[in-house]
Amino acid sequence: MYRIIKKIMFQFQPESAHLIAESILANGAKYAPFLLSWGAKRFFVADERLTQNLLGTTFSNPVGLGAGFDKNATMLKGLVALGFGHIEFGTITPKAQEGNAKPRLFRFPKEESIQNAMGFNNDGLERVKQRVRENYPFITPLGANIGKNKLTASNSTLNDYKTLIAGIKELCDYIVINISSPNTPGLRDLQNEAFITELFEMAKELTTKPILLKIAPDMSIDTALGVSNSAIKSGASGIIATNTTVEYSLLPNAKDFGGISGKALQKKSKELFKELSKELFGKTTLISVGGIDSAQEAYERILLGASLIQIYSAFIFKGPSLLKEINEGLLSFLDRDGFYHISEAIGAKL
Numbered sequence: 001m002y003r004i005i006k007k008i009m010f011q012f013q014p015e016s017a018h019l020i021a022e023s024i025l026a027n028g029a030k031y032a033p034f035l036l037s038w039g040a041k042r043f044f045v046a047d048e049r050l051t052q053n054l055l056g057t058t059f060s061n062p063v064g065l066g067a068g069f070d071k072n073a074t075m076l077k078g079l080v081a082l083g084f085g086h087i088e089f090g091t092i093t094p095k096a097q098e099g100n101a102k103p104r105l106f107r108f109p110k111e112e113s114i115q116n117a118m119g120f121n122n123d124g125l126e127r128v129k130q131r132v133r134e135n136y137p138f139i140t141p142l143g144a145n146i147g148k149n150k151l152t153a154s155n156s157t158l159n160d161y162k163t164l165i166a167g168i169k170e171l172c173d174y175i176v177i178n179i180s181s182p183n184t185p186g187l188r189d190l191q192n193e194a195f196i197t198e199l200f201e202m203a204k205e206l207t208t209k210p211i212l213l214k215i216a217p218d219m220s221i222d223t224a225l226g227v228s229n230s231a232i233k234s235g236a237s238g239i240i241a242t243n244t245t246v247e248y249s250l251l252p253n254a255k256d257f258g259g260i261s262g263k264a265l266q267k268k269s270k271e272l273f274k275e276l277s278k279e280l281f282g283k284t285t286l287i288s289v290g291g292i293d294s295a296q297e298a299y300e301r302i303l304l305g306a307s308l309i310q311i312y313s314a315f316i317f318k319g320p321s322l323l324k325e326i327n328e329g330l331l332s333f334l335d336r337d338g339f340y341h342i343s344e345a346i347g348a349k350l
Helices: 001-007 012-033 032-041 077-080 125-134 154-171 194-205 221-233 262-280 295-301 313-318 321-337
Strands: 052-054 055-061 061-063 086-092 106-109 115-118 142-146 172-178 211-215 238-241 261-264 285-289 308-312
Touching: 001 012, 012 032, 012 077, 012 106, 032 077, 032 321, 052 142, 061 321, 077 086, 086 125, 086 172, 086 261, 115 313, 142 154, 142 262, 154 172, 154 194, 172 194, 172 261, 194 211, 194 221, 211 221, 221 238, 221 262, 238 262, 261 262, 261 313, 262 285, 262 295, 295 308, 295 321, 308 313
Parallel strands: 061 086, 061 308, 086 142, 142 172, 172 211, 211 238, 238 285, 285 308
Antiparallel strands: 052 055, 106 115, 115 261
16 A cells, blocks of 8 residues: 555655645544554554663653654654654754755655755744644653754854753653754754753753753764763763764765765664664663664664664655564564563664
């Protein structure tokens, strides 16, 4: 069925197709709630062997949706019915913004990759809060991914994150600091130890909710470790690795702007995650994202120390059956390797 749907959707420009999918998932949940039960029975995998208590809440399975798909928290009910064990909405900014000029989203079907230069287009904190308030507490953990407004001066950046944390902390299970998107000018420059320390010390004064840092894949391992360790020492509850890459040589015919995700990012993201995990595993919660497109790839990240994994691009190319395939595949791999519970496999390859 999804092959037919994808063939139709891929006739549209990527951003138009996304808006169509958003409308279907949002309105389907609202006007045809029976579809939620049908979807959950078909796609959701809930098995005690995959259940984990992390970040102060319970994850029924380790497969989550990475930030960027549901920017405005409009699709939460529809998405959970497709099998996600957690959903990260956003990135949201204090004020609504249009994002970068179009076209800004490009698909590469042959390479199963996506390139985006969206620029944190979203409805802003207050409107997103209104939507989430209608759903929270939610049936599955919700993460809020937050970022600065494009026009915010560098000396006011901390205030943007302060506003966001104070505003969203009661409407999510964890918060993700996004300073690793390549699509907001100067944002990645904030990936330095001094700013990270100041940011997380401020954040921990505002809330007891878990706060995680999402990092870019384009840093050296030493820089990535320095930034991650600074965040952990200053109160971060976890590290998410990685965001999109600006190494455009990874993708034939890539644009010279924006960030690349999907299969083209897989090797680069996994290699950085592996090196990070060698030092950080056991110190904090690690979440791996970037090119995960199968149960085998998900299991490899888990063996390398990931407690949770997230997908995005592969969801677009392979559809919701991928979530069921990954979770059922993980159970098979646990059986094969003599593990009863997923916690036994996490980090087993380090």
